[in-house]
Every structure is written in C-alpha cells, then in structure tokens.
Amino acid sequence: xxxxxxxxxxxxxxxxxxxxxxxxxxxxxxxxxxxxxxxxxxxxxxxxxxxxxxxxxxxxxxxxxxxxxxxxxxxxxxxxxxxxxxxxxxxxxxxxxxxxxxxxxxxxxxxxxxxxxxxxxxxxxxxxxxxxxxxxxxxxxxxxxxxxxxxxxxxxxxxxxxxxxxxxxxxxxxxxxxxxxxxxxxxxxxxxxxxxxxxxxxxxxxxxxxxxxxxxxxxxxxxxxxxxxxxxxxxxxxxxxxxxxxxxxxxxxxxxxxxxxxxxxxxxxxxxxxxxxxxxxxxxxxxxxxxxxxxxxxxxxxxxxxxxxxxxxxxxxxxxxxxxxxxxxxxxxxxxxxxxxxxxxxxxxxxxxxxxxxxxxxxxxxxxxxxxxxxxxxxxxxxxxxxxxxxxxxxxxxxxxxxxxxxxxxxxxxxxxxxxxxxxxxxxxxxxxxxxxxxxxxxxxxxxxxxxxxxxxxxxxxxxxxxxxxxxxxxxxxxxxxxxxxxxxxxxxxxx
Amino acid sequence: xxxxxxxxxxxxxxxxxxxxxxxxxxxxxxxxxxxxxxxxxxxxxxxxxxxxxxxxxxxxxxxxxxxxxxxxxxxxxxxxxxxxxxxxxxxxxxxxxxxxxxxxxxxxxxxxxxxxxxxxxxxxxxxxxxxxxxxxxxxxxxxxxxxxxxxxxxxxxxxxxxxxxxxxxxxxxxxxx
Numbered sequence: 144x145x146x147x148x149x150x151x152x153x154x155x156x157x158x159x160x161x162x163x164x165x166x167x168x169x170x171x172x173x174x175x176x177x178x179x180x181x182x183x184x185x186x187x188x189x190x191x192x193x194x195x196x197x198x199x200x201x202x203x204x205x206x207x208x209x210x211x212x213x214x215x216x217x218x219x220x221x222x223x224x225x226x227x228x229x230x231x232x233x234x235x236x237x238x239x240x241x242x243x244x245x246x247x248x249x250x251x252x253x254x255x256x257x258x259x260x261x262x263x264x265x266x267x268x269x270x271x272x273x274x275x276x277x278x279x280x281x282x283x284x285x286x287x288x289x290x291x292x293x294x295x296x297x298x299x300x301x302x303x304x305x306x307x308x309x310x311x312x313x314x315x316x317x318x319x320x321x322x323x324x325x326x327x328x329x330x331x332x333x334x335x336x337x338x339x340x341x342x343x344x345x346x347x348x349x350x351x352x353x354x355x356x357x358x359x360x361x362x363x364x365x366x367x368x369x370x371x372x373x374x375x376x377x378x379x380x381x382x383x384x385x386x387x388x389x390x391x392x393x394x395x396x397x398x399x400x401x402x403x404x405x406x407x408x409x410x411x412x413x414x415x416x417x418x419x420x421x422x423x424x425x426x427x428x429x430x431x432x433x434x435x436x437x438x439x440x441x442x443x444x445x446x447x448x449x450x451x452x453x454x455x456x457x458x459x460x461x462x463x464x465x466x467x468x469x470x471x472x473x474x475x476x477x478x479x480x481x482x483x484x485x486x487x488x489x490x491x492x493x494x495x496x497x498x499x500x501x502x503x504x505x506x507x508x509x510x511x512x513x514x515x516x517x518x519x520x521x522x523x524x525x526x527x528x529x530x531x532x533x534x535x536x537x538x539x540x541x542x543x544x545x546x547x548x549x550x551x552x553x554x555x556x557x558x559x560x561x562x563x564x565x566x567x568x569x570x571x572x573x574x575x576x577x578x579x580x581x582x583x584x585x586x587x588x589x590x591x592x593x594x595x596x597x598x599x600x601x602x603x604x605x606x607x608x609x610x611x612x613x614x615x616x617x618x619x620x621x622x623x624x625x626x627x628x629x630x631x632x633x634x635x636x637x638x639x
Numbered sequence: 640x641x642x643x644x645x646x647x648x649x650x651x652x653x654x655x656x657x658x659x660x661x662x663x664x665x666x667x668x669x670x671x672x673x674x675x676x677x678x679x680x681x682x683x684x685x686x687x688x689x690x691x692x693x694x695x696x697x698x699x700x701x702x703x704x705x706x707x708x709x710x711x712x713x714x715x716x717x718x719x720x721x722x723x724x725x726x727x728x729x730x731x732x733x734x735x736x737x738x739x740x741x742x743x744x745x746x747x748x749x750x751x752x753x754x755x756x757x758x759x760x761x762x763x764x765x766x767x768x769x770x771x772x773x774x775x776x777x778x779x780x781x782x783x784x785x786x787x788x789x790x791x792x793x794x795x796x797x798x799x800x801x802x803x804x805x806x807x808x809x810x811x812x813x814x815x816x
Binding site: 244246572574 | 666667670671673674678679680681682683686689690693694697752753756810813814
C-alpha cells in the first residue's frame with residue numbers, strides 16, 4: 144500500500160519524469176557546418192572603417208575581411224534591441240513578430256520561426272548567451288529550443304547576488320522578473336530590500352573594481368545596462384571562445400555582447416586614440432519629432448568615445464577570431480559578425496532610443512566568415528536582418544519557413560536588385576492593436592522612404608525621401624519633389 | 640532559559656509582519672496600478688495576471704529581511720526593550736524602513752559610501768524603535784488608541800497578505816507548469 148513517504152518520493156520525481164523525453168530522446172546529430180552568430184550591440188556600420196568611415200576604428204576587421212563576405216547595405220529590423228534582435232532571430236519584420244517594446248516578446252505565431260528551433264530540428268545543438276536583458280527576455284521566450292542558455296551575468300566582474308539568484312531560479316520568466324524590477328525600482332535590481340542589499344554589495348564591489356581597473360578604464364568600467372553587471376570584454380569573449388570549443392560539434396551559437404553600447408568605455412590603450420585627429424561630425428538640423436538637444440561639441444565628444452570603444456571591440460573580435468582559428472573550429476564553422484541596431488550622434492541625439500530611423504541607427508555591419516573562405520567578397524545589394532535566420536537554416540539543411548527574408552547573396556542566394564527591405568519603430572503602439580503610431584522605413588535601390596504616422600506633434604513632415612547614393616547624410620528630403628517615388632515606396636511597406 | 644522563551648509572541652510577530660507588509664504592498668500595488676497601462680501594450684491578459692502575481696510575491700520578499708532583522712533584535716534584546724510590545728514597535732519601525740528603502744532605491748536620498756548608508760539605516764531603525772518604545776510607555780492612552788487603530792489596519796493587512804500569497808502561488812504555478 145502506498146505510504147505518505149512513497150507518495151512524497153513520487154512527487155519529487157514527477158518533474159524529472161516529465162522532463163525525461165527531452166533528456167533521453169536521441170537527437171539526430173547535425174553533420175553540417177557549425178554556426179556562430181556574434182552580435183555586438185548598438186554597432187553602427189557608418190562608424191566602421193571597414194565601410195569607409197574616416198577614423199580607422201576597425202583595422203582588424205578590415206584585415207580579417209580578406210577571407211569574408213562583407214555586406215555593405217545591411218539593415219536592422221528596428222532601431223533598438225527588441226525589434227532588431229527579434230527580426231534577426233525569427234526572420235520576420237516587426238510587422239509580423241510585433242516585439243517592439245522594451246521588455247517585449249514576439250507573438251506566439253512568430254515564436255515558431257525562431258532560428259534555434261529551426262536549427263535544433265535539423266539536429267543542431269543550440270546555445271545562446273547575451274549580456275543585454277532585453278535580448279535575454281527573447282532568449283527566455285525561445286528557451287524550449289535552447290540546449291544551453293548561458294546566464295547573462297556569466298564572466299561578469301561583479302553582480303547582485305540575490306537578484307541574480309532570483310533570475311536564475313525564474314529564468315523562463317525573465318520578462319516578468321524584469322518588468323517588476325523596472326516598474327518598482329527603475330531596473331535597479333530585485334525586490335526593495337533585496338535590491339538594497341544588492342546595491343550595497345554592488346557598491347562595495349564597485350569600489351574594489353575601480354581600485355583595480357580605474358586606470359585601465361579611464362572612461363569607466365564597462366557594464367551591462369540596468370543589471371549593472373560589470374565586465375571586461377576580453378573576459379567575456381575568452382569565456383565564449385572556451386564555451387564554443389567545448390561544445391559538441393554540430394552547434395549553433397548565438398552570442399550577443401553589450402559592447403559598444405553606451406556607456407562608451409574604451410580601455411586605456413584605445414582611450415584618446417581619436418582625440419586630436421581633426422574629425423568632426425557633419426552638422427544636421429534638429430528633427431521636430433526629437434526633443435533631445437545635445438550640443439554639437441558634446442555629440443563630437445560622445446562620438447569620439449564611441450569610436451574608441453569600437454576600436455576596442457575590433458581588437459577583441461580579432462583575438463576571438465584567432466582563438467577560434469587556432470582551435471581549428473573555423474575549418475567547419477560560419478562566423479557571422481553583426482549588430483542588432485546602430486547608434487547615432489546627430490540632430491541633437493546621442494544613442495538610439497528614438498522615433499527616427501536614420502541611417503546610423505539602422506545600417507549595421509554584416510560580415511560572414513565561411514568555412515575555408517580565402518577570398519573577400521563584397522555584396523552591395525540591400526540585405527536585412529530578416530535574411531539571416533532563413534539563410535542559416537538553409538545552410539543547415541533545415542526546412543524553409545515562410546519568413547520575410549531571402550537567402551543572402553554569397554551564401555546561396557542570388558542578387559535581387561529591386562528587392563526592398565524594411566525597418567519599424569512602434570514602441571508607442573500596442574502589440575495587440577493595429578499600427579496607429581510609429582515610424583516605418585523602406586529601402587529600394589538607392590532610395591529610402593521614412594514614413595511617420597500618428598505622432599501628436601503637428602509640424603513634422605509625414606514622409607522623408609532620400610537618395611542615399613546622392614545624399615548619404617539624409618539632408619535633402621525629396622518627398623515633395625517626387626511624390627510618385629513616395630507613393631511607390633509606401634505601397635511596398637508591409638501591411639498588418 | 641529556553642531559546643523559544645526569547646521569541647516574541649506569535650500574535651505580536653504577526654502584527655509586525657503584517658504592518659510592514661502593508662507598507663510594502665501600498666508601494667507595490669500603487670506602482671502596479673501606475674504601470675499597468677504600459678504593460679497592457681505588450682502583455683496578454685494571462686501575462687498580466689502573472690505580472691500581478693510577481694508584484695505580490697515581490698512585496699512579500701521585501702518584508703522578510705526587515706522583519707527577520709527586527710525579530711532577531713527582539714530575541715537578543717531585553718524583553719522590555721522590544722519583545723513586550725513587538726507588534727507595535729517593530730511594525731511601525733518596519734513601515735518606516737520600507738519608506739526609507741523606497742526613498743533610497745528611487746534615489747530621493749543618496750549616500751556616497753555604502754557603509755554610510757548602512758550606518759544611517761541602522762541609526763534610523765534604532766532611533767525609531769527607541770522613540771516608539773518610549774512613547775508607548777510615556778503616553779498609555781495614546782498607546783491604547785494606536786493599538787486599536789493597528790487592530791483595524793490588520794484587517795486590511797490580512798487582505799493584502801492573502802493577495803501576496805496568491806501571488807506566490809501564481810509565480811510557483813508559472814514556473815512549475
């Protein structure tokens with residue numbers, strides 16, 4: 144007869160039994176190439192010397208690109224982490240994934256498009272890591288398709304212990320935990336008294352960190368957003384290189400690093416590198432939809448720090464590449480280097496939390512190192528973040544899904560000269576309602592349309608049309624002069 | 640003396656806990672109502688119920704460190720200092736500490752050094768306990784009125800406690816199923 148003790152034993156084992164199929168089911172091992180997607184947050188293509196920026200911010204990437212495919216006109220799906228990352232991971236435009244709020248997730252319909260699920264179905268081991276809490280919420284949403292979700296505080300110099308423990312305990316509920324944190328404590332950490340304890344320990348750690356690293360990081364020690372997880376980029380990339388080398392072959396790895404996102408914290412060997420080079424940003428007028436009025440001097444100062452931080456990223460990226468090469472991994476691995484969105488220093492605005500979809504915040508780098516590639520290839524066709532998931536799935540032999548991307552030229556796809564790409568900012572629009580307020584952008588050929596809709600401000604032009612070949616700085620709005628082009632591009636914008 | 644003899648009476652301990660929790664809940668649910676419209680933009684009704692559960696559980700979690708610290712102090716200090724009127728003394732001090740912690744976390748009050756912050760918090764707690772203890776002894780009629788008011792507040796606190804426990808159940812359910 145079952146006793147109370149046997150009942151309790153059965154109760155304890157029940158969750159394990161529920162997990163059993165996923166633990167024991169033999170998965171077909173992928174025999175195709177491995178994939179590493181390396182995302183550097185808020186990295187604007189316009190600030191890379193690889194793409195012609197006057198400051199030599201990416202000398203190592205320029206050198207390494209001799210064995211890579213370089214995409215010159217690659218665009219993010221949105222202007223900040225949530226829409227940008229969601230597009231990259233699902234192959235869907237924001238119109239379909241609808242992840243466009245801070246702390247937001249995709250719709251359940253979009254979730255099935257996530258790249259982890261696609262590659263896992265093809266036998267791949269999937270692992271993911273991010274330092275960005277908003278990207279981590281998306282990874283948590285796709286958690287069922289992740290074999291390994293590396294905690295976001297990994298390789299950090301300091302962390303708030305109790306909130307970290309809570310986050311680990313409730314990892315699948317990252318959106319909830321962070322929503323409570325933000326609502327109650329402005330993303331400070333944990334619950335009130337717990338958060339206070341966390342801040343106390345954090346403050347002590349920070350004093351020690353400044354003592355130790357203050358001279359090495361004159362502009363401050365890098366840290367990741369609201370969690371204030373301080374880190375050294377070299378530690379994180381070193382840890383990731385090791386985690387990658389230890390992975391079972393036939394893997395897909397997504398690594399999303401915080402650098403060069405603000406705060407811009409170049410190391411001492413990069414700090415001041417561009418201080419006296421004479422470069423200044425082009426002066427652009429303020430935009431009626433933006434209230435920020437940072438002075439031109441300050442824009443130049445922050446831009447300089449950002450560029451120096453990119454130079455550090457470039458240096459550490461080269462070391463990461465060398466570590467992978469030395470381990471022999473690159474012989475059978477695609478290394479994809481890109482960003483979720485860019486950063487801007489113009490029109491009075493520093494950063495990317497904007498209603499604008501200017502080139503600096505949506506034009507991002509994309510460099511793909513193929514296994515055994517020895518020649519550089521340059522792709523000047525328009526490409527989008529939504530192209531990546533489907534391209535990788537095709538390379539992995541996974542079945543194609545009806546996402547919004549096309550196979551990337553140079554990786555099995557053909558050039559499509561007339562193909563448009565899109566970006567959307569709709570952070571003020573409900574996820575569940577039709578689009579009523581936001582900014583949409585469409586590119587086709589050299590033309591770019593920016594369409595603003597629903598904003599209360601009366602004095603903005605609802606459409607901006609630029610010819611990026613003639614006007615790469617977006618100073619000459621041709622919308623009034625060419626209404627036919629405006630209408631043609633507007634007709635291309637995705638519907639609900 | 641048996642260690643359990645040093646524990647504050649159960650009723651008094653509950654009063655202190657419930658009063659502190661009431662302060663935490665007023666802040667927490669106030670913030671929930673304030674931020675609710677924003678979350679409706681990005682969360683489904685199911686998620687919003689989950690979020691309310693998280694808010695409730697967070698308030699409960701907030702109170703535990705303060706209550707435990709006061710309870711431990713009551714065990715260690717002479718009976719007449721804190722244990723005898725633990726419910727009122729610790730309850731009111733707990734409420735004050737919740738307000739203090741919120742002010743600190745919202746950066747209304749700032750401290751340069753973390754140790755100064757700890758010192759200031761300790762001084763505030765000791766001063767509140769001493770002042771309330773002294774006032775309860777010095778003004779017995781006021782103390783009786785205060786006790787009566789607290790008894791009425793406890794009804795409200797118990798309702799909130801039920802919501803907090805429901806929140807914990809929701810959090811557990813979300814993470815188990």
